[in-house]
Structures are given as structure tokens and as C-alpha cells.
Amino acid sequence: MKKIYIGMLGCGTVGTGVAKLLIRQKALIESRLGASLILKHVADIDIARDRGIFFDEGVLITDASKVVNDPQIDIVVEMIGGQGIAKELILKAIKNGKQIITANKALLAMHGSELFKASEANHTDLAYEASVGGCMPIIKSLRESLIANQIQAMTGILNGTCNFILSKITVEHCTFHEALAIAQAKGFAETDPTLDVEGYDTAHKLALLNAIAYGMKVNYNDIYIEGITRITPLDIEFARQFGYKIKLLAISKNRGGTVEARVHPAMIPFDNLLSEINGSLNAITVVGDAVGDIILYGHGAGMMPTASAVVSDIVDLARNLLNGAVGRVPALSFQTDAIKNIPVLPIDELRTHYYFRFAAIDHPGVLSKIAGVLGDHNISIKSVHQKGRKSDGAVPVVMMTHIAQEASVKKALAEISALEIVTGKPVLIRIEDKNGEDGN
Amino acid sequence: MKKIYIGMLGCGTVGTGVAKLLIRQKALIESRLGASLILKHVADIDIARDRGIFFDEGVLITDASKVVNDPQIDIVVEMIGGQGIAKELILKAIKNGKQIITANKALLAMHGSELFKASEANHTDLAYEASVGGCMPIIKSLRESLIANQIQAMTGILNGTCNFILSKITVEHCTFHEALAIAQAKGFAETDPTLDVEGYDTAHKLALLNAIAYGMKVNYNDIYIEGITRITPLDIEFARQFGYKIKLLAISKNRGGTVEARVHPAMIPFDNLLSEINGSLNAITVVGDAVGDIILYGHGAGMMPTASAVVSDIVDLARNLLNGAVGRVPALSFQTDAIKNIPVLPIDELRTHYYFRFAAIDHPGVLSKIAGVLGDHNISIKSVHQKGRKSDGAVPVVMMTHIAQEASVKKALAEISALEIVTGKPVLIRIEDKNGEDGN
Numbered sequence: 001m002k003k004i005y006i007g008m009l010g011c012g013t014v015g016t017g018v019a020k021l022l023i024r025q026k027a028l029i030e031s032r033l034g035a036s037l038i039l040k041h042v043a044d045i046d047i048a049r050d051r052g053i054f055f056d057e058g059v060l061i062t063d064a065s066k067v068v069n070d071p072q073i074d075i076v077v078e079m080i081g082g083q084g085i086a087k088e089l090i091l092k093a094i095k096n097g098k099q100i101i102t103a104n105k106a107l108l109a110m111h112g113s114e115l116f117k118a119s120e121a122n123h124t125d126l127a128y129e130a131s132v133g134g135c136m137p138i139i140k141s142l143r144e145s146l147i148a149n150q151i152q153a154m155t156g157i158l159n160g161t162c163n164f165i166l167s168k169i170t171v172e173h174c175t176f177h178e179a180l181a182i183a184q185a186k187g188f189a190e191t192d193p194t195l196d197v198e199g200y201d202t203a204h205k206l207a208l209l210n211a212i213a214y215g216m217k218v219n220y221n222d223i224y225i226e227g228i229t230r231i232t233p234l235d236i237e238f239a240r241q242f243g244y245k246i247k248l249l250a251i252s253k254n255r256g257g258t259v260e261a262r263v264h265p266a267m268i269p270f271d272n273l274l275s276e277i278n279g280s281l282n283a284i285t286v287v288g289d290a291v292g293d294i295i296l297y298g299h300g301a302g303m304m305p306t307a308s309a310v311v312s313d314i315v316d317l318a319r320n321l322l323n324g325a326v327g328r329v330p331a332l333s334f335q336t337d338a339i340k341n342i343p344v345l346p347i348d349e350l351r352t353h354y355y356f357r358f359a360a361i362d363h364p365g366v367l368s369k370i371a372g373v374l375g376d377h378n379i380s381i382k383s384v385h386q387k388g389r390k391s392d393g394a395v396p397v398v399m400m401t402h403i404a405q406e407a408s409v410k411k412a413l414a415e416i417s418a419l420e421i422v423t424g425k426p427v428l429i430r431i432e433d434k435n436g437e438d439g440n
Numbered sequence: 441m442k443k444i445y446i447g448m449l450g451c452g453t454v455g456t457g458v459a460k461l462l463i464r465q466k467a468l469i470e471s472r473l474g475a476s477l478i479l480k481h482v483a484d485i486d487i488a489r490d491r492g493i494f495f496d497e498g499v500l501i502t503d504a505s506k507v508v509n510d511p512q513i514d515i516v517v518e519m520i521g522g523q524g525i526a527k528e529l530i531l532k533a534i535k536n537g538k539q540i541i542t543a544n545k546a547l548l549a550m551h552g553s554e555l556f557k558a559s560e561a562n563h564t565d566l567a568y569e570a571s572v573g574g575c576m577p578i579i580k581s582l583r584e585s586l587i588a589n590q591i592q593a594m595t596g597i598l599n600g601t602c603n604f605i606l607s608k609i610t611v612e613h614c615t616f617h618e619a620l621a622i623a624q625a626k627g628f629a630e631t632d633p634t635l636d637v638e639g640y641d642t643a644h645k646l647a648l649l650n651a652i653a654y655g656m657k658v659n660y661n662d663i664y665i666e667g668i669t670r671i672t673p674l675d676i677e678f679a680r681q682f683g684y685k686i687k688l689l690a691i692s693k694n695r696g697g698t699v700e701a702r703v704h705p706a707m708i709p710f711d712n713l714l715s716e717i718n719g720s721l722n723a724i725t726v727v728g729d730a731v732g733d734i735i736l737y738g739h740g741a742g743m744m745p746t747a748s749a750v751v752s753d754i755v756d757l758a759r760n761l762l763n764g765a766v767g768r769v770p771a772l773s774f775q776t777d778a779i780k781n782i783p784v785l786p787i788d789e790l791r792t793h794y795y796f797r798f799a800a801i802d803h804p805g806v807l808s809k810i811a812g813v814l815g816d817h818n819i820s821i822k823s824v825h826q827k828g829r830k831s832d833g834a835v836p837v838v839m840m841t842h843i844a845q846e847a848s849v850k851k852a853l854a855e856i857s858a859l860e861i862v863t864g865k866p867v868l869i870r871i872e873d874k875n876g877e878d879g880n
Binding site: 017021025028029031032033034129135136137140141143144145146147148149150215273276288289290291292293294295296297298299304305307308309311312315316319320322323324325327328329330333334335338 | 457461465468469471472473474569575576577580581583584585586587588589590655713716723728729730731732733734735736737738739744745747748749751752755756759760763764765767768769770773774775778
């Protein structure tokens with residue numbers, strides 16, 4: 001049986017899962033692949049820690065350069081994370097003609113162009129299925145299964161930490177900080193949760209998906225990003241009363257010459273299947289012009305689900321090696337010369353439905369004043385609700401709008417915020433209804 | 441730009457969709473594939489019909505043998521259906537070294553072994569993504585993305601016609617025959633709906649999925665099959681009251697040395713996402729030992745969604761041709777010598793939860809008599825409900841059981857059926873709760 005040699009850089013949670021799968025599922029993988037995957041070297045600073053795996057003598061080493069320079073190693077799996085040494089080692093491995101696999105979305109979102117270019121120039125494959133959506137085969141589905149589709153939109157719950165926290169706030173009516181503490185205690189959130197809760201991780205993933213869906217450059221910096229730190233149980237409860245759930249969404253829409261690309265908490269109606277995705281699960285809806293909606297759902301993180309995606313990449317690249325077919329599918333789905341500079345729609349030009357919550361003095365005429373300002377900015381109100389108990393002398397006034405433009409909304413909210421009858425900062429949450437469903 | 445020549449056999453609904461995609465998305469496909477797909481010949485008996493496509497002179501022909509014998513044609517797409525001429529033409533095309541694509545699940549379920557063997561012997565690819573789940577990439581996901589997983593179970597809604605009919609009965613409280621008539625009027629059901637409503641089509645698909653998931657032979661004949669023709673609005677309403685929906689499911693479970701493989705209407709709880717799949721949509725849950733649950737959802741039929749899957753196969757095989765990598769992924773996921781004879785668990789040995797409905801004389805002691813028979817057969821009752829209006833002098837008695845064995849259930853129901861206090865045939869619907877969730 002032919003052998004393919006694997007070297008792994010970093011053996012943290014996911015790396016450990018990859019090693020476990022390669023060792024435990026050896027016979028199963030061979031019966032499918034028809035070749036043997038040999039994990040020759042795993043480089044990690046900490047080789048003493050018990051990972052629950054029996055590595056053969058000499059497999060676990062501390063010197064990463066031994067992995068990228070070993071002439072026998074065919075495929076290098078980068079599991080270090082971050083943008084420093086990981087990038088250097090990948091570039092070195094590419095130069096040495098290795099096939100590359102990574103789950104490092106931050107690195108690809110920030111330095112993807114350089115890495116993909118290097119990989120193409122050296123005629124090696126660079127695979128990254130595990131970087132988006134854990135075990136969900138979203139990269140493969142976009143690159144291979146939806147190949148005959150103009151992708152029209154994608155809407156994803158792509159960060160398990162945020163989804164866990166929002167689910168907790170929803171069920172337990174706790175604050176964001178209480179929910180975060182629970183997530184941290186359960187290992188669903190990092191000690192420094194910034195990357196997750198501020199939406200950056202979701203945006204890294206969206207940048208990659210946009211590139212392969214639309215044939216555009218990986219443009220993380222153009223994505224509008226808003227995290228979940230200001231989401232309150234009150235807004236979640238109002239959302240519920242109106243038939244919505246609040247989720248942190250990655251949203252992109254193909255608008256012809258431009259693309260909407262944004263990450264923010266959004267209200268989605270109960271009849272949208274994404275509203276049912278709770279806890280640390282991930283899901284994504286892709287709309288293609290031929291297929292209509294397709295949805296993938298699965299564990300977006302965790303040792304074994306993510307490792308499963310990494311090993312699927314290993315087998316894919318092994319198959320390319322065994323068949324002399326390296327470069328069979330372009331890394332970014334499109335041929336390099338077909339990748340375009342498609343601009344992202346500035347957030348100010350977004351047109352969507354909005355939910356506002358104002359803390360207003362309980363006083364006649366308040367509503368008409370707020371409505372007046374909105375009217376001045378061409379924002380048409382769909383429904384108004386003045387509900388709940390007074391707190392600090394103010395009552396919550398909640399409004400849902402027809403489709404309005406973000407720039408006008410911002411101006412209107414700034415004006416309303418300055419009114420004496422309004423206390424505190426107005427809350428704005430965008431609503432993801434079916435587009436233009438209400439005709440305006 | 442390199443050219444790959446396609447020949448198509450049959451140009452009905454899906455075939456027309458394939459031709460439309462190849463013509464209309466030509467530039468998009470080229471920008472992804474880096475090669476040109478040329479639809480050289482389309483053979484159909486009826487070349488006069490307006491399909492809304494402009495075929496170049498000489499493309500549309502009546503002689504199918506011209507397609508399979510044309511030395512320039514690389515890939516033959518079989519869109520005829522049925523098991524007669526379709527099989528002959530595929531075998532002829534394989535003999536001529538053509539790559540084959542089909543969406544013909546009936547053919548593959550009945551004659552797959554012969555066809556896959558011929559394809560392997562002639563070193564050609566035989567792809568069939570569109571045969572299961574329309575546009576959902578379930579074949580690719582099982583064969584490539586879940587490669588490092590022991591598949592533990594699959595539960596699918598794989599027939600849009602049945603799902604449409606059951607959704608109609610649920611929403612409109614009509615009979616099966618009324619719902620079928622609506623489905624036929626809307627084009628969701630054939631004039632002869634047997635293949636769909638009796639569950640055969642779903643079983644064809646399950647036979648293929650089982651083969652690629654578990655590495656077993658395509659064994660359509662071993663699958664237990666029960667259709668939806670006896671589902672009544674009354675049972676759907678009872679199901680709803682108990683927190684369940686009724687769906688026609690394809691169910692398979694890996695029981696170690698054996699596999700459960702069955703197609704029948706089943707009750708699934710509201711918190712199972714499959715219960716939310718309405719109308720003609722399809723969805724499937726796959727459980728893998730590394731990934732846990734993953735779900736795919738999408739249009740399981742229809743011209744363009746199915747055509748999208750066919751074209752994804754065309755591009756896949758074109759990539760193999762362009763890279764000299766024919767046979768890169770084994771047709772049935774496993775290497776031929778690794779495919780085993782895994783027996784299917786006889787339905788009598790099934791152990792699951794059951795819903796029963798009896799029409800019983802409204803009379804004291806009835807319940808204890810029925811319960812007595814069930815007890816004699818070791819069937820433990822979880823809940824009993826005697827509800828609703830009397831009709832023909834009988835009232836419905838509904839029971840949900842703990843886990844029981846099918847053979848005992850059959851015997852018990854036969855005995856109960858013979859009781860004078862019971863009129864008509866008892867109704868039995870299997871329940872798909874999480875396995876053994878109630879501990880017995």
C-alpha cells in the first residue's frame with residue numbers, strides 16, 4: 001500500500017484530535033483512500049503533556065523546522081494558530097514543495113493573498129476546510145458542489161462561542177457578562193474572548209467564504225463588524241415577542257457589482273431554520289441561483305469535529321498526490337486570473353429593516369417626537385411598542401422599521417439620542433427578514 | 441483553454457436544466473474550472489419540443505448511440521431514467537471509455553454492482569451526486585468530507601413528493617388522496633405516484649447511502665419499506681398533540697456487525713430539526729463518530745437544483761480528466777476489496793418506540809384488555825390517551841410505548857385486532873426519539 005507522510009506543526013486541542021483520528025481510524029481511512037497516512041512528525045513546544053495518544057518513538061519533537069524540511073514529508077498540517085511563526089513555517093514548507101493544510105482563519109483572512117500566491121507559484125495545494133464551520137463541509141460545498149451556481153447570498157452562524165452566549169442569555173435571561181463567564185467556565189470561550197465576542201473571528205471566516213463564493217479577493221478589512229457585547233436580555237425578550245431570535249450572523253449578499261459583507265447581531269424570524277441553531281452549533285445558509293437555499297449544520301468547533309475536517313483535507317491532498325493531480329481545485333475556487341476586485345458595499349449604504357429601542361421619559365408626545373425625527377430621515381415605522389416597567393424614570397419604546405438606509409438611521413438615532421425626552425444610547429439591531437418581503 | 445466534451449442521453453426536466461446550466465453559466469464555470477465544457481450532443485426522442493434553450497445546429501439528435509460512440513465525447517450524462525435502455529447505454533459508454541454521470545437511483549439501487557464493476561474494470565468514473573437529495577451534496581460529503589468518520593446513523597427526508605403530501609395533510613387536515621391530488625396538480629407527484637408514495641424511491645436512495653457510508657454492498661432488497669398511503673390527518677393531529685411530526689424517513693443505523701435500514705413514516709419530536717422540513721424540501725442528518733450530528737438541507741428535486749448536482753459531477757469528472765486522475769475517489773467510497781457483506785437487521789428484530797391507535801368500543805374494561813395483550817408481549821406502555829369523538833360507535837385509543845421489539849408488537853397487534861372490542865385495523869407508527877433516551 002502506498003504511503004503518504006504527514007508532518008504536523010502544533011499539537012493543541014485540534015492537533016491532538018487530528019493525531020487521534022490518524023491513529024485510531026487508520027484502517028478505516030485506508031479502506032477508503034487505498035493508501036496509508038503516516039504521521040511522521042508532530043512538532044510542539046510541550047512534548048511532555050499527556051494527550052491521551054500513544055505516539056511512536058521520535059514522532060513528537062520540539063523542532064518545527066524538522067517538519068517543514070523533512071524531504072519525506074508530503075503534507076504539512078499547521079495547527080499552531082496566530083500570524084507569526086505559523087505563517088513563516090507555512091511559507092517555508094511551501095518553498096520546500098509540501099502540501100499545506102491549516103485551520104488558521106485569522107492567518108488566511110489577513111495574509112491569504114500572500115500564502116495562496118506562494119502556494120500557486122510552487123504548485124502545491126493549500127487546503128483549509130477546518131477554518132470555517134468546523135466539521136461542516138462548507139468550503140468543499142462552495143468550491144465543488146455549487147460550482148454551477150452564481151452565489152447570491154450567505155448567512156451563517158459561524159462562531160460557537162457567540163452562539164452559546166446568546167443562547168444562554170435567551171434561556172437564562174442573564175447579562176452578557178454572566179453568560180460569558182458561564183461560557184468560559186465550560187471551555188466554550190477563551191480567557192480573552194475578544195476575537196470571538198467582538199465578531200472578528202466570524203469576519204475572518206466570512207472573508208474566506210466571500211472570496212470563494214464570489215471570486216473576489218480575501219478582503220477582511222472591508223467587512224463591517226459589530227460584536228455581541230451590548231446584547232441585553234431585554235432586547236432578546238422583545239425580539240421573542242415579535243417572533244425573532246437574536247444571532248450573531250455573518251451576512252453576505254451578491255448585489256451585482258458589489259457585495260454586502262457584514263458581521264453583527266441580527267434578528268431572524270422563527271421560521272428561519274437558523275433561529276433554531278442553539279448552543280455552540282454552527283449553521284450556514286447558502287443561496288445559489290440554481291439550487292435556491294441550501295443549509296449546512298454541525299459542530300463548528302471542538303477537538304474531534306474540527307479534526308475531522310482537517311483529516312478530510314489530508315485525504316483530499318493525499319488523493320491529489322497519489323494521482324499526480326496537485327492543484328486540481330483552485331484554492332480560492334476561481335482560477336487566479338478570474339479573481340476580481342469586487343467592492344464591498346459601505347455599511348452606510350445598507351438598506352434593511354431595523355429594530356430600535358429607546359429609553360424614553362413616560363410622557364405624552366414622546367412617541368410623536370421620536371417618530372417625527374425618523375420621518376424626517378425617511379424612516380418608515382412598521383410597528384411601535386411601548387412596553388414594560390419604568391426604570392430610572394424611563395420606559396422602553398421599541399420600534400420596527402420598514403426598509404431604511406443605514407446612513408439615515410445613524411443620523412436619526414443621533415438626533416433622537418440628543419432629545420431631552422430620551423435617556424441613554426438608543427439600541428439598534430438589524431433585522432434579517434426575507435429581503436423586501438414587505439415590498440419596501 | 442482546454443475543452444471537455446459532454447454528451448447527454450435524454451433531455452427531460454433535469455436534462456433540460458443541465459443543458460441550461462452548461463449554456464448559461466458557461467463563463468462562470470470556466471472561471472472556476474479553467475477549462476471549457478462543450479455540450480456536443482443531446483439525444484432525445486423528441487427534438488421538436490421547445491425547451492427554452494437555443495441549441496446549436498446538430499446538438500440535439502435522436503440517435504443515442506451517436507452519443508455513446510462519439511470518440512470526441514469525454515463524459516456521458518444519462519438522464520433517461522428507468523432500468524432498460526439507460527443501463528444498456530451506460531454499459532456501452534463505459535466500454536467506450538467514457539466517464540459516466542447519472543441521477544438514476546432506481547438503476548443504481550437495482551443494478552449498481554454490475555455498473556460500478558464495469559466502470560472500475562474500464563477505469564472510468566461513475567458519478568451520481570444528483571441521485572440522492574437533489575442539490576444537497578450528500579454523496580460528496582459522505583465520500584470525501586466525513587472520510588475519517590465511522591458513520592453511526594443517517595436519518596433523511598429524501599422524497600419531496602411524500603414530504604409535500606405529509607405537509608399538506610398536516611396543514612390542511614385533508615386525506616392522503618386529497619393531498620396526493622394537490623401534489624399531482626402542482627407537478628410534485630407523478631400520475632402514477634407508486635414509486636414515491638410507497639417509499640421505493642426513498643429506499644433506492646438509502647441503499648446507495650448505506651453502501652457509501654458503511655462500506656457495504658448496495659442492498660436495496662434488504663431494506664424494510666412502508667409508504668405513506670395509510671397516514672391519516674387523525675394520526676398527524678395526535679402526533680402534534682404529543683409533540684411530534686410525521687415524516688417519511690430513510691433510517692439507517694450502524695449496529696456494529698449489522699445495519700438497520702428502513703423506510704417508513706415515523707414520528708419525530710419537534711426539537712429534531714428534521715421536523716421543520718416542510719413541503720418538497722429534503723434534509724438528512726448524518727451522525728459520525730468524530731463530527732457528531734451534521735445536517736444537510738436543500739431542494740431534493742426540481743429542474744435546476746438537480747441539474748446543479750449533475751453539473752457538479754461533470755466538473756468533478758472533468759477535473760479528473762484534466763489532471764489524469766480518473767478513479768481518484770472510489771465510486772462507492774470504499775476500495776472495492778474493502779466492501780463487505782454487512783447484513784441488514786430483519787425488521788422483526790427492530791427495537792424502537794411505537795405509537796398505536798386502536799378504534800375501540802367505548803366501554804369500560806377496553807383499555808385493560810388492550811393493555812393486557814401488550815403486557816403479555818412485554819410491551820410497556822408509556823402513555824395512553826383516549827380522545828376525540830366517537831365514530832361508527834368506536835373511539836380512538838392512542839398509546840405510546842417504551843422501547844419494544846417489532847416481532848412482539850406485530851403479534852400483540854394481531855391479537856388486539858382480533859378482539860371484539862376493537863374495530864378496524866390498528867394503526868402502528870414508529871417513533872424516532874433519541875435512542876434509548878428514556879432508558880429502556
